[in-house]
Amino acid sequence: MESRIVGQIRPVEYDLDFFESDPYPISYFDNKKIKIGFIEAKHEPYLIAADNVLQNFLILDNQDKIKDSKLVFDYYSETLKYGYTSPLNIIDVADVWNFVYPSEVIVHWDERLLLCGLRGKKNMDYTCF
Numbered sequence: 579m580e581s582r583i584v585g586q587i588r589p590v591e592y593d594l595d596f597f598e599s600d601p602y603p604i605s606y607f608d609n610k611k612i613k614i615g616f617i618e619a620k621h622e623p624y625l626i627a628a629d630n631v632l633q634n635f636l637i638l639d640n641q642d643k644i645k646d647s648k649l650v651f652d653y654y655s656e657t658l659k660y661g662y663t664s665p666l667n668i669i670d671v672a673d674v675w676n677f678v679y680p681s682e683v684i685v686h687w688d689e690r691l692l693l694c695g696l697r698g699k700k701n702m703d704y705t706c707f
Contacts, residue, residue: 582629583636584614595620598682605639607680615684628685635683647672 584599597619601611618624651674657663666677
């Protein structure tokens with residue numbers, strides 16, 4: 579199967595409906611190479627829409643990431659408030675990125691909406707777009 583944006587995608591062993599790409603450079607994360615995951619790649623309408631969402635995400639760069647710092651910091655604050663994470667040494671809102679370690683970008687959908695989300699260490703999900 580092939581994505582118009584990232585090329586060849588393959589099903590993962592643990593879920594044959596979930597496909598992922600080889601690591602792909604993400605300008606939002608300083609061109610770090612990260613796998614792209616596709617939830618429903620077997621369904622052509624999803625894959626077409628997922629490629630469009632992914633194309634929009636891939637034009638974002640480090641400056642956009644800095645602009646998004648408050649969004650990620652607010653997510654951290656909520657998880658801290660409810661005891662889902664430990665306190666971090668964050669002095670400035672942008673410092674939150676020192677603790678974000680994306681390992682995969684996942685394109686989610688629910689029939690009405692497509693989102694790019696990030697999966698980080700310890701399977702923490704950060705839905706951001």
